[in-house]
Amino acid sequence: MALRPDLAIIAGAVPAATxxxxxxxxxxxxxxxxxxxGVDARGLEIDAANVTAAIARGQSVVQGDANHDLADYPDDAFDYAxxxxxxQTTERPxxxxxxxxxxxxxxxxxFPNFAHWRVRLALLWNGRMPVTRLLPVAWYETPNIHHVTVADFRDLVRARGIGVEAAWYLSGDKPTSAAAATWRAEHAIFLISRG
Incomplete structure (x- = not known):
């Protein structure tokens, strides 16, 4: 089965034996x-049906909520998270x-980039929260509680002294350049590290 484009990028960037x-x-x-x-990969998932499906595939996945349950993991338990x-679905990103x-x-x-030109155009033209391929449901039924942009994320990591080791941007399912990624990229992937 083919991975979602962002997951394929991540899978390609994670070194073996980590x-x-x-x-x-x-x-x-x-x-x-x-x-x-050859990666020792484990998962944390909030949805019980997804946890059951992953366990049925022989994977080490526990049910939990990123907002609260990450605190249960010890420092440096993994090489990558x-x-x-x-x-965008977390209470405090x-x-x-x-x-x-x-x-x-x-x-x-x-994350999906809320500043993508199609999102901006939908807001400008219709005056309503957009429904797009990456934001596929109406505002009142979306799990998204924080709409984030590439510029917002860059500002957050800079303010917190977090390093950015690499970044990838997707328009549709195809890579796009970092030039004007704030409005051109539908989706952004960052590899961040402790500052």
Whole structure:
């Protein structure tokens, strides 16, 4: 099965023989790809049905909430933490990022970019919260509680002294350059590290 484009980028960037925690792992697609390359991958997932599906695939996944349960992991328990398309659903993204970098020296964080030109155009033209491929439901039924942009994320990590080791941007499912990523990228993936 083909991985979602952001997950494929992350899977390609995680070195073999490392320990990884995938926070918000869904049914474990990324964990399966990482295990195929010799990574000790584990997951934390809030949805019970996804946890059951991942366990049925032989994966080490526990049910938990990134907002509260990351505190149960010891410092430096992993080499990498992954938070893919979950940041915008957390209560306090800044605290979740701090927890990721406490339990691992590096973390991959990906999110839909709310400043993408289609989102901006929908707001300008219709005066309503947009419904797009990456933001597929109406504002009142979305799990997203914090709409984040590439510029917002860059500002947050800079203010917190967090390093950015790499960044990837997707327009549709294809890579796009960092030039004008704030409005061109539908999706951003950052590899961050302790400052």
């Amino acid at each position: 320990r990884v925690l995938d926070v918000g792992c869904g049914d474990g697609d990324l964990i399966a790809a990482l295990r195929d390359k 992954i938070l893919s398309q979950t940041l 800044d605290r979740v990022i701090a927890e990721l970098l406490r339990i691992a020296p590096r973390a991959f964080v990906s």
